[in-house]
Amino acid sequence: MIRRRSLLQGAAAATMIARASVAQTLTDEQKSALKPSNADPTLAPDLLLPPKNMAWWRDAKFGVFVHWGLYAIPGKGEWHMFADKVPAAEYAKLAQEFNPRHYDPTSWARLAKDAGARYMVLTARHHDGFALWNSPASYGQFDAMHAAAHRDLVAPFVDAVRGEGLHVGLYYSPLDWRFPAYFRPRELPENAALFKQQTYRQVEELMSRYGKIDILWWDGGWLAHSGTDADAAWFWEPDKLNRMVRRRQPSIVINPRSGWQGDFDVEEGPAPITGPIRRRPWEKAFSLSRAWGYTPDGDVMTSDQVVRLLVDAVIRNGNVIANVGPDKDGVIGQRETETLEAVGRWLKRYGAAIYGTRPGPIEPVDGLYGTTQKGKSVFLHILSWPSEELRIPSLPARVVKANNLSGGAVTWKATDGGYTISVPEAARGRPVTIIELQTA
Numbered sequence: 001m002i003r004r005r006s007l008l009q010g011a012a013a014a015t016m017i018a019r020a021s022v023a024q025t026l027t028d029e030q031k032s033a034l035k036p037s038n039a040d041p042t043l044a045p046d047l048l049l050p051p052k053n054m055a056w057w058r059d060a061k062f063g064v065f066v067h068w069g070l071y072a073i074p075g076k077g078e079w080h081m082f083a084d085k086v087p088a089a090e091y092a093k094l095a096q097e098f099n100p101r102h103y104d105p106t107s108w109a110r111l112a113k114d115a116g117a118r119y120m121v122l123t124a125r126h127h128d129g130f131a132l133w134n135s136p137a138s139y140g141q142f143d144a145m146h147a148a149a150h151r152d153l154v155a156p157f158v159d160a161v162r163g164e165g166l167h168v169g170l171y172y173s174p175l176d177w178r179f180p181a182y183f184r185p186r187e188l189p190e191n192a193a194l195f196k197q198q199t200y201r202q203v204e205e206l207m208s209r210y211g212k213i214d215i216l217w218w219d220g221g222w223l224a225h226s227g228t229d230a231d232a233a234w235f236w237e238p239d240k241l242n243r244m245v246r247r248r249q250p251s252i253v254i255n256p257r258s259g260w261q262g263d264f265d266v267e268e269g270p271a272p273i274t275g276p277i278r279r280r281p282w283e284k285a286f287s288l289s290r291a292w293g294y295t296p297d298g299d300v301m302t303s304d305q306v307v308r309l310l311v312d313a314v315i316r317n318g319n320v321i322a323n324v325g326p327d328k329d330g331v332i333g334q335r336e337t338e339t340l341e342a343v344g345r346w347l348k349r350y351g352a353a354i355y356g357t358r359p360g361p362i363e364p365v366d367g368l369y370g371t372t373q374k375g376k377s378v379f380l381h382i383l384s385w386p387s388e389e390l391r392i393p394s395l396p397a398r399v400v401k402a403n404n405l406s407g408g409a410v411t412w413k414a415t416d417g418g419y420t421i422s423v424p425e426a427a428r429g430r431p432v433t434i435i436e437l438q439t440a
């Protein structure tokens with residue numbers, strides 16, 4: 001039971017844990033997924049991107065995440081090394097087996113594009129320390145160049161994603177289980193210096209060798225699997241680190257998991273999204289399967305589940321990044337592929353209510369509805385029908401016309417202090433009905 005749970009994603013784990021007895025102890029993996037982003041907002045606010053440089057990201061709404069590395073070989077998720085207590089020297093042997101025969105990042109990028117994604121992010125290096133690129137700064141030459149692959153796997157990814165017209169992002173985890181100093185940074189100053197130096201140098205490599213990178217997705221900016229990223233700021237100096245990043249990539253969009261607040265917030269795991277419109281741009285990150293890294297078994301999310309999360313995020317100022325974990329040869333599973341393709345079909349039909357919109361003008365009601373807006377259109381996303389009709393409050397501008405994006409009928413009337421909308425059962429969209437309200 002505990003073992004299985006260690007592979008569960010953040011908020012799913014949170015829900016289970018909340019239901020379980022309070023006395024239960026969490027695995028480090030669960031704690032990692034649940035850790036709050038409590039970065040100090042007064043730290044280097046000058047590094048925040050101006051709104052004009054964030055606009056493309058806010059317009060994009062949907063991205064595909066790829067967790068890929070040596071952990072794809074055992075297929076037990078990306079926490080395998082730590083969770084199964086595999087000694088670093090033993091784990092390192094996987095590198096000699098890592099030779100992805102079917103690595104074709106163009107097919108990944110095409111899939112992401114067909115899914116309607118506007119950006120794609122690859123784990124250049126996860127907590128196991130293995131770098132997917134040719135990284136001279138890698139401690140112990142633990143990189144794709146010195147693995148059976150004998151080549152840089154990040155460069156073709158960046159080219160492929162760009163080639164398909166998507167924005168490109170790289171994930172990097174400063175956390176590296178191979179360093180004893182990660183667990184005891186104050187007691188092992190020499191090891192700690194090497195550990196820190198590796199991060200600074202590797203991130204510099206990633207930021208300077210592959211042309212323009214649009215997103216830097218930090219993860220694991222904490223220490224000893226305890227505290228938060230902000231608690232580890234004394235060690236990583238995230239202001240200095242991100243200042244270096246900005247020098248190399250002036251308009252890169254940075255997430256908050258380095259201990260610096262970042263340009264957007266992250267909420268992890270597939271739990272339902274609730275509450276009002278959030279002030280800061282944010283991203284819901286979850287994996288389509290049980291773990292982030294490749295696992296051959298377990299459920300895969302359906303496109304309806306993904307679409308609902310997407311709608312629930314977008315009506316609250318958020319984006320969604322949905323993760324796939326390719327196998328050791330670089331192949332994305334059939335079921336993940338089908339889910340993504342179905343999301344793409346949905347976005348083809350309903351994308352007008354998603355891309356390039358902003359949330360509002362009315363606040364969402366959990367489980368019921370929410371709105372996005374663009375120009376004179378307000379898109380009403382109806383998540384469920386409380387009865388034959390739905391009542392919503394009035395909008396800042398008068399509605400002159402309603403249009404059902406599913407192509408079917410819709411009737412509407414202005415009522416006291418709002419509008420009443422109804423759509424015949426057969427004309428409702430699955431899993432969400434979207435009505436465009438054109439205003440004067």
Ligand code: GLC
Nearest residue numbers: 032033078219220268285292
């Ligand atoms: C967590 C996990 C990690 C995963 C990440 C993605 O913090 O440690 O395995 O890469 O979330 O959001």
